[in-house]
Amino acid sequence: MTSPILPVAGPRESRAWLGAQLRARRGAAVGTLVVGLLAAATAIVPAYAFGLLVDRVRAGGGTGALVPVAVLIVTAAVVGGAATGVSAHLIRRLGAHILADLRERTLDVALRLPVTVLDRAGRGDLVSRVGADVGAIDRAVTEVLPTLVSALLLAAISLATMIGIDWRLGLAGAVAVPLYVLGARWYLPRAAPAYAAERVAIAQRSQRFVESVQGIRTVHAYRLEDRHLADITEVSARARDISTSVFALYTRFVGRIHGAELAGLGAVLVVGFLLIRREAVTLGEVSAAALLLHRLFGPVLQLMVTFDKAQDAGASLARLVGVLGTDPDRRAGGTAPSTHDLVLTDVGFSYDGATPVLRDVSLRVGAGRVVALVGSTGAGKTTVASIAAGVLRPGHGVAGLGGVPVAELPARTIALVSQETHVFAGPLGADLLLARPQASPDELTAALARVDALSWVLALPDRLDTVVGEGGHPLTPAQAQQLALARVVLLDPAVVVLDEATAEAGSAGARDLEQAAAAALAGRTALVVAHRLTQAVTADQIVVMDQGEIVERGPHAELVGAGGSYARLWAAWTARADDTPARGGDAPGSGVVGGGPPVPHQGQARWTGPPLTVQRE
Numbered sequence: 001m002t003s004p005i006l007p008v009a010g011p012r013e014s015r016a017w018l019g020a021q022l023r024a025r026r027g028a029a030v031g032t033l034v035v036g037l038l039a040a041a042t043a044i045v046p047a048y049a050f051g052l053l054v055d056r057v058r059a060g061g062g063t064g065a066l067v068p069v070a071v072l073i074v075t076a077a078v079v080g081g082a083a084t085g086v087s088a089h090l091i092r093r094l095g096a097h098i099l100a101d102l103r104e105r106t107l108d109v110a111l112r113l114p115v116t117v118l119d120r121a122g123r124g125d126l127v128s129r130v131g132a133d134v135g136a137i138d139r140a141v142t143e144v145l146p147t148l149v150s151a152l153l154l155a156a157i158s159l160a161t162m163i164g165i166d167w168r169l170g171l172a173g174a175v176a177v178p179l180y181v182l183g184a185r186w187y188l189p190r191a192a193p194a195y196a197a198e199r200v201a202i203a204q205r206s207q208r209f210v211e212s213v214q215g216i217r218t219v220h221a222y223r224l225e226d227r228h229l230a231d232i233t234e235v236s237a238r239a240r241d242i243s244t245s246v247f248a249l250y251t252r253f254v255g256r257i258h259g260a261e262l263a264g265l266g267a268v269l270v271v272g273f274l275l276i277r278r279e280a281v282t283l284g285e286v287s288a289a290a291l292l293l294h295r296l297f298g299p300v301l302q303l304m305v306t307f308d309k310a311q312d313a314g315a316s317l318a319r320l321v322g323v324l325g326t327d328p329d330r331r332a333g334g335t336a337p338s339t340h341d342l343v344l345t346d347v348g349f350s351y352d353g354a355t356p357v358l359r360d361v362s363l364r365v366g367a368g369r370v371v372a373l374v375g376s377t378g379a380g381k382t383t384v385a386s387i388a389a390g391v392l393r394p395g396h397g398v399a400g401l402g403g404v405p406v407a408e409l410p411a412r413t414i415a416l417v418s419q420e421t422h423v424f425a426g427p428l429g430a431d432l433l434l435a436r437p438q439a440s441p442d443e444l445t446a447a448l449a450r451v452d453a454l455s456w457v458l459a460l461p462d463r464l465d466t467v468v469g470e471g472g473h474p475l476t477p478a479q480a481q482q483l484a485l486a487r488v489v490l491l492d493p494a495v496v497v498l499d500e501a502t503a504e505a506g507s508a509g510a511r512d513l514e515q516a517a518a519a520a521l522a523g524r525t526a527l528v529v530a531h532r533l534t535q536a537v538t539a540d541q542i543v544v545m546d547q548g549e550i551v552e553r554g555p556h557a558e559l560v561g562a563g564g565s566y567a568r569l570w571a572a573w574t575a576r577a578d579d580t581p582a583r584g585g586d587a588p589g590s591g592v593v594g595g596g597p598p599v600p601h602q603g604q605a606r607w608t609g610p611p612l613t614v615q616r617e
């Protein structure tokens with residue numbers, strides 16, 4: 001198994017993080033502790049009061065001496081019950097708040113992690129951290145934490161009270177502690193696999209039974225009753241045997257725990273007997289100490305049984321805190337660039353740290369200009385685009401906008417439309433609102449019109465309310481890309497890096513997308529990975545890449561005239577385009593980028609048809 005790339009925090013780091021969380025919620029934490037202490041203190045009052053009762057009875061005290069103690073016991077029981085309930089609630093609430101914060105911050109950090117880190121770590125690792133790990137902590141917070149905290153507080157207060165009565169009684173009670181530890185160390189490593197095997201066996205039994213019932217007609221038709229019954233009997237017997245062995249394991253464990261309790265209680269009684277003989281303590285005090293120890297038996301056993309869940313939660317916490325430690329050093333506000341010149345200087349990059357994919361790439365996209373990147377497959381165009389957009393960090397060299405490294409820009413300064421256009425599951429309008437949450441329905445329709453998507457959106461069953469994305473209304477790849485472009489229009493960034501995959505030459509869908517892209521890019525600084533050379537024709541400059549290096553640059557006509565790499569690519573492209581059925585405007589040189597039919601500009605397009613309802617989240 002390879003070690004995870006996403007780090008796992010060490011115990012000290014996890015404790016420090018937890019400590020910081022508790023300090024940040026000082027009021028709630030102190031309140032929870034105080035109520036917990038009150039609950040623990042009231043829980044031991046009856047034991048202590050019983051000791052008083054013994055002494056008063058022995059001293060011949062009458063009703064007047066005994067009734068107040070009885071009242072004290074009843075009052076403590078009532079207050080203790082209430083305090084225990086409130087304490088459990090406060091512990092769960094505090095834990096839930098901390099967990100919610102942890103989940104949000106983990107997601108926040110994860111979404112800002114460099115793509116390379118996620119690629120190497122595997123997205124599954126991250127998904128399991130924010131899913132299964134959060135689930136494990138959640139279960140522990142709800143089921144285990146109140147027991148754990150109250151048992152620990154009770155143990156601390158009980159021991160302190162025993163020591164307060166007489167330190168030798170406290171020491172005698174503490175004899176149980178190492179035996180408890182030994183019992184737990186014997187049981188815990190055996191319990192997890194035993195319970196897992198039991199769950200599997202029970203699931204198999206249910207599965208076999210359900211299959212037989214579901215296929216009952218076939219079972220009758222082929223007279224398979226006996227065989228199915230034999231099957232069910234066999235899996236049931238296995239489940240029974242495993243359950244029996246699990247129960248035997250638990251019984252042996254409880255036996256060891258009882259042994260520890262016996263040793264502790266025996267020690268208290270023997271030491272108490274000796275102390276009474278020396279008149280160092282009273283019989284009532286020894287009774288109180290014995291009852292205090294006895295009062296701990298239930299909570300401590302419960303604590304041990306649930307300890308594996310606490311361990312699971314601790315491991316999960318370490319995995320989540322580990323993700324927090326990778327927080328990219330992107331500053332919250334970022335530095336606004338003085339100009340919108342996008343400049344890459346001597347950029348080098350390698351995905352695996354060994355094979356260089358880019359070598360000393362330098363290019364400049366002047367403010368408001370369009371630079372097209374062209375080159376054969378694998379030349380490094382997407383990698384350059386990703387570095388320019390700040391998705392990848394250069395191995396060496398700098399990518400900056402107006403002198404500010406792209407990693408330090410305020411969010412949303414550079415928009416990237418990548419080949420992996422993603423439509424989020426939900427209403428289409430909500431998907432668009434991701435780009436500008438406060439956008440009005442008019443602005444949404446204008447953005448859709450600008451990228452020529454309005455007509456098909458209006459033809460959808462619920463228009464902007466149509467649920468798209470996974471499990472929703474299917475969209476073609478071209479439609480998904482149009483939505484991505486509409487989001488760019490809404491976002492209105494100064495700089496766009498466009499690396500959208502267009503369909504092959506000659507397809508009408510690809511031409512439409514080129515027009516949509518040209519409309520979305522108008523007036524912005526743009527670096528365009530031109531998968532179709534028609535996208536490059538009208539760019540201010542074309543940068544030709546080959547094997548991670550820039551081999552040529554210049555405007556279209558100049559490069560064609562130079563007879564170099566670009567001219568050869570262009571010749572190949574022209575021949576390919578000539579092979580496809582001629583469609584108006586798609587011939588090489590027709591200048592689809594920035595050309596084509598006039599496109600409405602943002603703010604000009606207004607929908608005047610039926611109302612579009614937009615669901616806001």
Ligand SMILES: Nc1ncnc2c1ncn2[C@@H]1O[C@H](COP(=O)(O)OP(=O)(O)OP(=O)(O)O)[C@@H](O)[C@H]1O
Nearest residue numbers: 119351352357375376377378379380381382383384
């Ligand atoms: N995530 C990755 N991990 C490892 N190697 C990668 C990764 N992405 C790309 N590469 C490699 O880096 C080199 C450049 O790839 P890149 O995608 O930047 O080229 P491209 O010019 O955009 O190609 P295309 O036109 O096919 O998209 C290729 O050799 C590719 O195999």
